[in-house]
Amino acid sequence: MSSAMNQRPTHGGNLAWAASIAGCSPQEILDFSASINPLGPPQSAIDTMATRLSDLKTYPNPDYPELKQAIAAFHQIPAEWVLPGNGAAELLTWAALEFSQRSETVLPTPAFADYRRALQTFGVRVREVSVWDIDTWTTDLSNTGILINNPHNPTGKLFETSQLLPLLDRFALVLVDEAFMDFLPPAQQSSLIGLVEQFSNLVILRSLTKFYSLPGLRLGYVISQPDRVRRWQKWRDPWAVNALAVAAGIAVLADVEFQDKTLNWLERAKRRFFQDLLEIDRLSPDWGAANFLLVKTEAEVDRLQKQLLQKHRILIRDCLSFPALGNRYFRVAVRRELENQKLINGIKNIL
Numbered sequence: 001m002s003s004a005m006n007q008r009p010t011h012g013g014n015l016a017w018a019a020s021i022a023g024c025s026p027q028e029i030l031d032f033s034a035s036i037n038p039l040g041p042p043q044s045a046i047d048t049m050a051t052r053l054s055d056l057k058t059y060p061n062p063d064y065p066e067l068k069q070a071i072a073a074f075h076q077i078p079a080e081w082v083l084p085g086n087g088a089a090e091l092l093t094w095a096a097l098e099f100s101q102r103s104e105t106v107l108p109t110p111a112f113a114d115y116r117r118a119l120q121t122f123g124v125r126v127r128e129v130s131v132w133d134i135d136t137w138t139t140d141l142s143n144t145g146i147l148i149n150n151p152h153n154p155t156g157k158l159f160e161t162s163q164l165l166p167l168l169d170r171f172a173l174v175l176v177d178e179a180f181m182d183f184l185p186p187a188q189q190s191s192l193i194g195l196v197e198q199f200s201n202l203v204i205l206r207s208l209t210k211f212y213s214l215p216g217l218r219l220g221y222v223i224s225q226p227d228r229v230r231r232w233q234k235w236r237d238p239w240a241v242n243a244l245a246v247a248a249g250i251a252v253l254a255d256v257e258f259q260d261k262t263l264n265w266l267e268r269a270k271r272r273f274f275q276d277l278l279e280i281d282r283l284s285p286d287w288g289a290a291n292f293l294l295v296k297t298e299a300e301v302d303r304l305q306k307q308l309l310q311k312h313r314i315l316i317r318d319c320l321s322f323p324a325l326g327n328r329y330f331r332v333a334v335r336r337e338l339e340n341q342k343l344i345n346g347i348k349n350i351l
Helices: 015-022 043-051 053-057 065-075 087-099 113-121 131-136 161-170 226-235 243-253 256-278 301-312 337-350
Strands: 082-085 104-109 126-130 144-149 173-177 202-207 220-223 283-286 292-297 329-333
Touching: 015 301, 043 053, 043 243, 053 243, 065 082, 065 220, 065 243, 082 087, 082 226, 087 113, 087 144, 087 173, 087 202, 087 220, 087 226, 104 113, 104 131, 126 131, 144 161, 161 173, 256 283, 256 292, 256 337, 301 329, 301 337
Parallel strands: 104 126, 104 144, 144 173, 173 202
Antiparallel strands: 082 220, 202 220, 283 292, 292 329
């Protein structure tokens, strides 16, 4: 296997790596590895940033009052519960610092690789449990934390509120990463944001880059009680969010048209994509709650991934960075119907 394949990334969306395998430019890669909304960025974000270029001449307000208020209005919560960040990844770093003050942190696996990156940075003692066995978790220690995402990445599993509620009584610190919750219609969401006022040990992590297709801007936020928000604000650099990200964030949160368009597109495209994958021999896709699908295959995924790149310039997300899954699973984002069909045809051609 080539040295480039041996240097495979632990995240999706690494188009430079994919292009080195495919022998083309990064712009020619059709990317199914990063679960980003293909309908964006919203025009509202682009137009707003164009009118705010003069903001680049001055430092942003480190308290970000306008962005905090926009996030607070979107979730109907107080603004003092909100801490915007340079993507969810930056805020995850401060979460890990707080987890380091606990005796250990429970990590349901398979787990997003960045969790381990952040936790290892501060020497957090980690205890892994299976994400499929949530109802059997019996940990009840006063100084233990837990980090879980909902919907879960990479399985797409959606935990019901009733499944997560007991965690708030068992653990001293509970972080729920809801980065993909926006891809569910409001009536189907099982967010714990409404419980933040009641539980001082609860932290909700959200992203604005996946649903609104703004990963290059780096924008996320935490929702928790004010004491924690102020503490994390003191820990970090004073200007974590750039001025254009602030402007775009405010604009997209008010863009109801784009939100409705995305949910309507996703329901149709995802169902057809799932059915097409289901009809391919040697593939077993799992239906999940997010904008991606986890697929089990009888083929070796690293070889399938390489052939898709070299023959079709298509990148899928292998699951080698998820030890609980390994080389028989891959994850694919839901894209536009014609793009989804290109992947289906490419897999059929290879398998």
